[in-house]
Amino acid sequence: MKVGVVYYPEHWNRELWEKDADLMVETGVKVVRLAEFAWSRLEPVEGQYEFAWLDEAVEIFAKRDIEVILGTPTNCPPLWLYEKYPDAIQCDEHGNRVSIGVRGHRCYNSPSLIKKTIQIVTEMAKHYKDNKAVVSWQIDNELEAYHCTCPVCTDKFREWLKKKYTTLEKLNHTYGNVMWSGEYSSWSQITPPLGERQSWLNPAYLQDHYRYASESMVEFVKLQADIIRKYCNDVTITTNMYLGNMTPDFYKTFKELSYASYDNYPVVVIPKDHEEIYSHAFHLDLTRGIKRQNFCIMEQLSGALGCWMPIGRTPRPNMIKGYSLQAFARGADLVLNFRWRSATKGAEMFWHGILDHNNKLGRRYEEFRSLCHTVHEELQMLEGTTIRNKVALLFSHEQDNAFKFQQQSEGFHYYNQLKLFHDGVMRLGVGIDIINITEDLAQYEVVIAPTVYIASPEIVDNLTKYVQNGGKLILTNRSGVKDESNACIMDYLPGPFSSSVGAVVEEYDALGNDTNRICMENGKTYRCNQWADILQLETAQSLGTYMEDFYEGKSAITKNRYGAGEVYYVGTVLERDFYKDFMSDVIEGTSVETVKNLPDGVEVSVRENDTQKYRLLFNNTNDVQEVRMEDCETIVLQPFEFYVVR
Ligand code: GLA
Ligand code: ZN
Numbered sequence: 049m050k051v052g053v054v055y056y057p058e059h060w061n062r063e064l065w066e067k068d069a070d071l072m073v074e075t076g077v078k079v080v081r082l083a084e085f086a087w088s089r090l091e092p093v094e095g096q097y098e099f100a101w102l103d104e105a106v107e108i109f110a111k112r113d114i115e116v117i118l119g120t121p122t123n124c125p126p127l128w129l130y131e132k133y134p135d136a137i138q139c140d141e142h143g144n145r146v147s148i149g150v151r152g153h154r155c156y157n158s159p160s161l162i163k164k165t166i167q168i169v170t171e172m173a174k175h176y177k178d179n180k181a182v183v184s185w186q187i188d189n190e191l192e193a194y195h196c197t198c199p200v201c202t203d204k205f206r207e208w209l210k211k212k213y214t215t216l217e218k219l220n221h222t223y224g225n226v227m228w229s230g231e232y233s234s235w236s237q238i239t240p241p242l243g244e245r246q247s248w249l250n251p252a253y254l255q256d257h258y259r260y261a262s263e264s265m266v267e268f269v270k271l272q273a274d275i276i277r278k279y280c281n282d283v284t285i286t287t288n289m290y291l292g293n294m295t296p297d298f299y300k301t302f303k304e305l306s307y308a309s310y311d312n313y314p315v316v317v318i319p320k321d322h323e324e325i326y327s328h329a330f331h332l333d334l335t336r337g338i339k340r341q342n343f344c345i346m347e348q349l350s351g352a353l354g355c356w357m358p359i360g361r362t363p364r365p366n367m368i369k370g371y372s373l374q375a376f377a378r379g380a381d382l383v384l385n386f387r388w389r390s391a392t393k394g395a396e397m398f399w400h401g402i403l404d405h406n407n408k409l410g411r412r413y414e415e416f417r418s419l420c421h422t423v424h425e426e427l428q429m430l431e432g433t434t435i436r437n438k439v440a441l442l443f444s445h446e447q448d449n450a451f452k453f454q455q456q457s458e459g460f461h462y463y464n465q466l467k468l469f470h471d472g473v474m475r476l477g478v479g480i481d482i483i484n485i486t487e488d489l490a491q492y493e494v495v496i497a498p499t500v501y502i503a504s505p506e507i508v509d510n511l512t513k514y515v516q517n518g519g520k521l522i523l524t525n526r527s528g529v530k531d532e533s534n535a536c537i538m539d540y541l542p543g544p545f546s547s548s549v550g551a552v553v554e555e556y557d558a559l560g561n562d563t564n565r566i567c568m569e570n571g572k573t574y575r576c577n578q579w580a581d582i583l584q585l586e587t588a589q590s591l592g593t594y595m596e597d598f599y600e601g602k603s604a605i606t607k608n609r610y611g612a613g614e615v616y617y618v619g620t621v622l623e624r625d626f627y628k629d630f631m632s633d634v635i636e637g638t639s640v641e642t643v644k645n646l647p648d649g650v651e652v653s654v655r656e657n658d659t660q661k662y663r664l665l666f667n668n669t670n671d672v673q674e675v676r677m678e679d680c681e682t683i684v685l686q687p688f689e690f691y692v693v694r
Contacts, residue, residue: 049381049431051372051420052079052115053388053402054347057105058089060389065108068388073112075413076420080109081346081384084119084189085151087168088126097171110181117346117384118182120172120272122165123189124151133160139198141242150395152189155196156268157204169272173279185280186346187272187287190311193262193296197240201264206235208260222533223252247453254453255446255502255534262296262445270304288346291331293452297445298338299484308338311347311386314371316361318670325467325624328371328668329474329651330482332378334443337483342379342434347386348372351400351412359398364670368402368412369419370688376423377653377664377690379435383423385416427692430662433655437479438640441470442497444485450502450534456526457578458560465498465524465621472627477643477652478635489514493638494631500527500545502534508544515548516611520634523549524618525556525579541581542617549617550588550608553581557599559620565595566604566622574626580604581619588617605630647673650685663693 053072057065072080083090083102091097106116130137130148137145138155146153154161176182213219216232225231230250232238241249241257273285284306289298302308314328335343349371352362363371372383389403402416403409443466451462466482473480473496481492485507489495497511500523508528515521528543530536537543540552557580564580567573569591580594583603592605604619616634635642643652649669655662667673667685675683683691 049376049423049427050078050115050383051423052077052081052117052382052384054384054386055080055082055388056085056391057082057101058086059391059393065105069108069112069114072114072388075417076424077114078420078424079115079117079183079382079384080388081117081119081186082106083121084186085121085124086119087121087124087129090121090172091126091168094128094132095167097168097175099172099175106176106179106181110179114181115183116181117184117186118172118176119186120165120169120188120276122154122161122168122187122268122272125154125161125164129160129164133158133164135159135198135200136161136164137198138194138196139201141195141197141244141246143197143242145198152192155198155201156264157196157200158198159200162268162271165268165272166275169275170279173276177279177281182280182283184284184286184306185276186309187269187276187285187305190288190290191265191269191296191301192292192294193258193265194294195240195257195261197242202239204264205240205257205260206238208263209238209256210235212256222535223250224535225250251450251453252534255450258449259297262300265296266300266304269301273304286344286346289335291334295448299445302338307341307343308335309344309346310335312345312371312375313347313349313353314367314374316349316352316363316367318668325464325471327467327471327474328374329378330463330467330470332375332380333441333470333480334482336379336435337443337481340481340483340487342381344382344384345372345375345380346384348375348383350385350387350402350416351390351404352398353400354398355396362400363412364687365411366415366686366688368415369422370666370668370690372419373422373690374651374666374668376427376430377651377655377666379655429660430655430692433657433660433662435479435481435653435655437481438491438493438638439473439478439480439635440489440492440495441466441473441480441482442485442487442495442500443482444500444502444507446502446504446507446532447485447499450530451499453534457558460560460578460621462499468621468624468627469496469498469522469631471624472631474651475628475646475648476632476635477646478631478640479653486510489519490517492519493640494520494522494634496522497527498522498524500542502530502532503528503537503542503544504532511545512548515613515615518612520614520616520638521548522616522618522634525581525620545615546586548608548610548615549606550610550615551583551585551603551606551617553619554584555582555599556580556619557582557597564597564620566592566620566626567595568592568605572629574622576604576620576622576626578621579619583617583619591616643677645676647675649673650675665691665693
């Protein structure tokens with residue numbers, strides 16, 4: 049396990065490089081990431097590659113036993129490139145080339161960009177192939193499945209559709225293009241989504257376009273990864289993911305790569321009201337689940353965030369260190385803080401680094417130094433350990449994208465549905481994996497699959513087989529609504545899940561921010577909102593019923609035996625405490641161990657190898673917390689403190 053920083057030699061005077069590297073050694077930095085935006089310095093003139101400056105920087109670190117992760121600079125092609133090859137520039141929703149000046153303007157499908165990418169990546173790979181200091185590569189930076197509308201992308205999208213549907217007739221039929229006279233009579237009429245009113249466009253078409261855009265991006269990653277692999281033996285390759293509106297299919301992206309990386313900027317102001325689900329652990333579990341192995345945080349919070357937004361609050365004492373340790377606790381093996389020092393120039397000068405503009409050693413630096421010490425000197429026994437959980441939460445890009453196009457009710461957000469369950473399980477002190485919905489589920493005792501809206505045969509088979517073989521599955525509202533082409537299924541909901549759920553939805557009420565209440569069998573009541581499925585039971589047993597409105601007394605939550613397993617259905621979205629209580633009931637009777645009386649906000653995880661198990665605690669709150677574990681004395685945790693129970 050290692051700690052490092054992101055460093056930009058090209059941003060600093062040459063005299064600072066050695067001083068910085070010396071201080072890094074003293075601080076305990078083991079790894080630096082370099083060069084991911086430096087194309088204009090690596091190829092200042094077309095075909096003229098200049099690696100001398102980067103060699104010098106790499107050498108400075110190598111001499112000090114600091115490892116290097118090299119970035120390929122394709123996020124930021126230089127201005128000469130755009131000037132000479134304007135087709136390398138992305139087009140916006142009106143078909144116009146975007147204005148240059150920020151970053152990430154490149155079109156992944158542009159032949160010129162591809163040609164220039166092959167050249168620069170090949171040159172870099174050849175140049176650094178024998179350099180022992182370069183241990184890993186990062187492709188591009190925070191890649192997105194953006195919707196370029198340039199002529200090349202338009203053609204490519206048409207070809208993609210031709211391959212998928214063969215005939216226009218089939219395409220028109222699948223999309224239901226007869227609606228609003230939208231039938232294509234020629235392939236040339238097809239474009240990527242254009243204009244401002246994209247939420248009015250056909251969801252089947254939007255879904256396909258997203259799949260296509262994500263695939264284009266994955267091809268761009270693979271193009272680069274193949275070049276690096278061809279020249280460099282023994283290096284690992286990754287890219288740094290962030291979660292946003294244009295997040296590509298990260299399962300497919302990282303399939304081409306050695307390990308998953310995530311840029312982690314957790315909140316600095318902890319919401320006072322725990323009802324608000326802020327969950328950094330969720331994102332870390334999601335990242336670990338991408339390749340179902342340990343991962344890296346390529347950029348980690350180091351100071352106040354600002355720049356294109358007002359500057360936010362500075363991280364509270366212990367946050368810089370604590371949030372990094374939280375990442376290690378959930379399976380990170382490497383955390384790089386972004387960035388070593390705040391930039392004094394350029395658009396990002398107020399996205400604060402470990403060192404401030406003054407370049408003096410401040411509070412955040414001291415905390416970072418202490419982090420390096422803890423990880424490298426005190427936590428080395430965690431080296432080689434991994435996380436093995438028995439509860440899984442299923443993520444699906446298909447659902448996430450479909451909900452982006454059609455929000456189901458006010459306040460409804462796919463991630464929130466997932467986070468509520470994740471939070472409920474975490475509060476029991478139970479570890480949980482977040483994995484792709486198509487993965488093999490055999491190792492799990494409990495599987496939670498919220499809002500399986502697009503129920504492709506592959507997904508339905510996977511979940512049904514899991515239950516038939518004895519698994520406990522939880523399904524929720526908005527499941528089995530659509531087929532693979534994002535069209536509604538003409539059947540009672542939850543469509544293909546009806547027989548395993550043992551109940552159907554006779555009607556639903558999109559509550560949005562309005563509320564109802566649920567009364568459980570044991571008399572406990574909970575507020576609910578966003579959605580109300582009114583259930584008609586077949587073989588299922590009711591666990592909870594609505595207390596208000598015209599469907600008072602009707603069932604909202606059920607349980608059904610199916611095959612050798614059980615299916616729970618939660619037809620509404622409830623207040624936070626429900627998920628803890630409910631998951632506690634579901635987990636009872638399995639071999640999953642819970643931690644009794646865990647204070648709210650204290651997180652538990654277990655890293656283990658074949659001989660040892662380490663239980664890790666992290667206080668993700670602003671308050672001092674006392675944890676009384678059954679098998680050891682009371683542990684007092686300061687805010688954001690991390691603790692290893694041996
Ligand atoms: C992202 C990028 C970085 C930097 C930070 C902070 O995570 O990857 O290059 O821009 O945001 O702004
Ligand atoms: Zn394009």
